[in-house]
Amino acid sequence: MKRTTFLLVFGLILSFCQAQSETGAEEAAGEEEQHVELFTTPVTKMGAATSDFGYNLFRVLASREAATNIFLAPISASAVLTQLSMGGSERAERQLFRALRYHTLQDPQLHNTLKDLLLSVKTPGKGLSMAARIYLARRLRVTQDFFTLVEGQYGVRPKALLGGARDMKDINDWVTQETGGKVQRFLTKPLPRNPGVNAVSAAYFKGKWVTRFGESRVLQNFQVDGGASIRIPMMQQDSYPVKMGADSDLSCTIAQIAMQDDVSMFIFLPDEVTSNMTLLEESLTAEFVQDLSLTLLPAQVFLSLPALRLSYSTDLLPLLGDLGLAEWLEDQDLEKISAQPTKLSSVNHKVVMETAPEGNQYPSVAATPSHLSYRVDHPFLYLIRDEASGALLFIGRVVNPKDLTI
Numbered sequence: 164m165k166r167t168t169f170l171l172v173f174g175l176i177l178s179f180c181q182a183q184s185e186t187g188a189e190e191a192a193g194e195e196e197q198h199v200e201l202f203t204t205p206v207t208k209m210g211a212a213t214s215d216f217g218y219n220l221f222r223v224l225a226s227r228e229a230a231t232n233i234f235l236a237p238i239s240a241s242a243v244l245t246q247l248s249m250g251g252s253e254r255a256e257r258q259l260f261r262a263l264r265y266h267t268l269q270d271p272q273l274h275n276t277l278k279d280l281l282l283s284v285k286t287p288g289k290g291l292s293m294a295a296r297i298y299l300a301r302r303l304r305v306t307q308d309f310f311t312l313v314e315g316q317y318g319v320r321p322k323a324l325l326g327g328a329r330d331m332k333d334i335n336d337w338v339t340q341e342t343g344g345k346v347q348r349f350l351t352k353p354l355p356r357n358p359g360v361n362a363v364s365a366a367y368f369k370g371k372w373v374t375r376f377g378e379s380r381v382l383q384n385f386q387v388d389g390g391a392s393i394r395i396p397m398m399q400q401d402s403y404p405v406k407m408g409a410d411s412d413l414s415c416t417i418a419q420i421a422m423q424d425d426v427s428m429f430i431f432l433p434d435e436v437t438s439n440m441t442l443l444e445e446s447l448t449a450e451f452v453q454d455l456s457l458t459l460l461p462a463q464v465f466l467s468l469p470a471l472r473l474s475y476s477t478d479l480l481p482l483l484g485d486l487g488l489a490e491w492l493e494d495q496d497l498e499k500i501s502a503q504p505t506k507l508s509s510v511n512h513k514v515v516m517e518t519a520p521e522g523n524q525y526p527s528v529a530a531t532p533s534h535l536s537y538r539v540d541h542p543f544l545y546l547i548r549d550e551a552s553g554a555l556l557f558i559g560r561v562v563n564p565k566d567l568t569i
């Protein structure tokens with residue numbers, strides 16, 4: 164309730180600014196009509212499920228890696244763990260599906276729905292490329308049916324490793340190829356030498372804005388939690404059309420910035436300079452983000468946003484226990500992969516993301532500068548969402564942009 168009231172008051176301020184710019188108001192009306200009802204079709208329900216898995220994964224990682232930069236492309240992790248589920252017993256499948264949030268879908272065509280979703284978010288204009296594949300240790304006697312099943316469904320064939328240093332090169336080359344050369348050095352050390360199953364997932368994101376930024380790399384101050392401010396390159400633009408709102412419960416201001424091909428970036432900027440975003444992290448769900456997006460109001464702002472170039476990698480295996488898979492990890496039942504008892508030995512994940520000032524529209528030049536500004540100049544959280552399906556493509560917490568490099 165409190166939240167609604169605050170947004171209404173905020174809305175009045177915004178509509179005042181809006182009234183001064185006729186063109187802005189028309190654009191906003193156009194966007195409204197395009198809005199797709201979420202959670203009603205099999206693909207959007209699947210979008211919500213993969214997002215909820217993604218938020219859970221992010222939360223677990225965020226709580227383990229307090230006060231650091233972290234990034235995930237959860238949809239690629241959903242893809243590879245779903246491939247893995249095809250190698251499990253009924254019990255294993257049930258447990259994995261629960262962690263992946265598929266259990267509420269009651270979708271008899273689940274794999275086809277996921278395949279459709281993955282294809283739609285990978286359309287080139289959206290700027291996302293990804294890789295997801297199961298690699299099986301050399302010493303494992305693998306059931307051929309598993310290869311055929313996964314390849315038939317997802318178009319990517321699990322691969323038996325040869326053992327030794329060649330494997331690392333083989334996996335890295337494949338990931339690089341699948342991501343258009345953007346995700347390099349996926350593995351930096353050889354895989355564990357046990358006869359296990361390795362789940363590989365990676366993604367590269369570089370979306371284009373709808374509205375371009377005039378200034379691309381102006382050095383600006385960024386206030387780090389508990390430290391001096393640092394100088395980082397920012398993209399800047401006056402009269403930039405965004406959707407905006409404030410959340411008094413979470414003490415942050417939210418901006419939604421449109422990207423091409425029906426993708427958007429949501430930025431959650433805490434009111435205070437803090438790297439502790441626990442409260443915010445805890446509230447993220449597909450439904451929360453969807454409800455929130457419906458309350459955001461169009462505004463033209465002076466926008467300044469860090470020019471991000473980042474790469475991040477982690478092994479998700481230690482996180483799975485906190486996603487309700489602790490019991491499954493003890494006894495994995497991957498009987499359709501091999502008759503020998505086998506286990507997951509790694510779930511490596513690597514993401515690369517870049518932002519660029521490009522967009523195919525120029526902001527409408529207002530006679531007077533924007534009344535509002537949105538300066539992303541201290542730690543923040545962001546997510547990239549495919550608006551058509553509601554699927555979470557990318558999520559990150561930026562605590563210190565100086566530490567980010569590709």
Ligand SMILES: *[C@@H]1O[C@H](CO)[C@@H](O)[C@H](O)[C@H]1NC(C)=O
Nearest residue numbers: 229230438439440441442443
């Ligand atoms: C982070 O904030 C939450 C509540 O907002 C608090 O409970 C927690 O103790 C904080 N964590 C740290 C490390 O300060």
